[in-house]
Amino acid sequence: MIPAFTFDEIQAQLALLPNASVLSFQQEILQPEIVLSPEFLQQACAWLKETPGAWFDTLSCLSAVDKINDNTFELVLHLSSIPYQRQLVIKTSQPRADCIVQDPNNKNALPEFPSVSQVWAAAIWHEREAYDLMGFWFTGNPDLRRILMPEDWEGYPLRKDYIPADSYHEVKIKY
Amino acid sequence: MGILDEQFEQGRILITGVDELLNWARLSSMWPLGFGLACCAIEMMATNASHYDLDRFGIFPRNSPRQADVMIVSGTVTFKMADRIRRLYEQMAEPRYVISMGSCSNCGGPYWEHGYHVVKGVDRIIPVDVYVPGCPPRPEALIGGLLKLQEKIRQESLFLPVEPETLRR
Numbered sequence: 001m002i003p004a005f006t007f008d009e010i011q012a013q014l015a016l017l018p019n020a021s022v023l024s025f026q027q028e029i030l031q032p033e034i035v036l037s038p039e040f041l042q043q044a045c046a047w048l049k050e051t052p053g054a055w056f057d058t059l060s061c062l063s064a065v066d067k068i069n070d071n072t073f074e075l076v077l078h079l080s081s082i083p084y085q086r087q088l089v090i091k092t093s094q095p096r097a098d099c100i101v102q103d104p105n106n107k108n109a110l111p112e113f114p115s116v117s118q119v120w121a122a123a124i125w126h127e128r129e130a131y132d133l134m135g136f137w138f139t140g141n142p143d144l145r146r147i148l149m150p151e152d153w154e155g156y157p158l159r160k161d162y163i164p165a166d167s168y169h170e171v172k173i174k175y
Numbered sequence: 176m177g178i179l180d181e182q183f184e185q186g187r188i189l190i191t192g193v194d195e196l197l198n199w200a201r202l203s204s205m206w207p208l209g210f211g212l213a214c215c216a217i218e219m220m221a222t223n224a225s226h227y228d229l230d231r232f233g234i235f236p237r238n239s240p241r242q243a244d245v246m247i248v249s250g251t252v253t254f255k256m257a258d259r260i261r262r263l264y265e266q267m268a269e270p271r272y273v274i275s276m277g278s279c280s281n282c283g284g285p286y287w288e289h290g291y292h293v294v295k296g297v298d299r300i301i302p303v304d305v306y307v308p309g310c311p312p313r314p315e316a317l318i319g320g321l322l323k324l325q326e327k328i329r330q331e332s333l334f335l336p337v338e339p340e341t342l343r344r
Binding site: 148149150153157162164168169171172173174175 | 254255257258282283287288291292294295299300
């Protein structure tokens with residue numbers, strides 16, 4: 001097995017990729033993190049997974065964050081490398097104002113992120129959950145529909161500005 | 176139950192009322208619908224198993240609503256599940272009874288304030304006969320609820336008008 005890249009080397013190599021767009025990089029914190037622009041996410045993830053020396057072969061966690069005070073939606077990926085026994089955090093965000101994708105199931109406009117399901121198949125269900133509860137749209141996900149809430153549910157309940165409806169199928173929701 | 180057993184021994188002739196006989200038969204074989212919703216279901220399964228042995232009351236789970244007499248709503252009722260519960264209840268043949276087991280099913284439990292997805296009490300979708308408090312209730316509490324239901328069935332009569340099923344909305 002070839003020796004692991006240091007995080008500095010990972011940063012340098014990522015910057016050499018075509019159309020690279022690394023916004024910031026931190027490694028003095030508990031888990032090293034890379035902030036990318038959304039357009040570069042798919043390419044960077046594929047590189048991080050496939051390249052010997054990086055080999056982040058596992059997507060541990062995909063989280064959606066509603067940063068309502070910054071007016072952004074943030075996507076956080078926790079990657080693990082089983083061969084090298086280490087973790088890496090990838091972050092990317094979209095401004096709330098840039099909710100441009102039309103949800104085919106209702107009238108809402110959603111923030112758009114590229115799907116990483118082509119890189120890690122485990123992302124398919126993670127992205128469905130982020131779509132279901134936070135209203136993120138993942139371009140390239142083969143099966144993006146609600147996973148936990150009923151199909152005809154309105155709204156995305158974990159958003160900070162979510163207001164519960166009065167009733168669902170004629171049953172009162174409030175206590 | 177004891178009254179009948181004693182009378183069988185005296186010449187094998189039994190004199191009783193129709194209500195008493197039917198009620199005795201019903202309360203001695205309350206078959207619950209075998210389904211569970213959340214952590215309360217673990218306690219319900221423990222109650223069914225050998226330690227607490229519900230079979231001694233003639234209670235054992237059936238896998239079809241057509242064969243079930245009692246529905247034990249054991250756990251959190253989400254709105255997604257609520258439609259299914261209502262449908263299962265409608266598929267059960269009358270007379271049918273409902274036991275609401277645990278705080279979630281009684282009133283929403285810990286989800287009463289922020290649970291956007293939780294029905295705040297299963298009595299908003301189907302009528303409930305017995306409420307068993309607890310989070311989750313111990314098997315003894317569930318058995319207590321079943322005995323309460325037996326008492327309720329014992330008081331029933333074929334000849335009196337039945338109170339219509341009501342819902343709290």
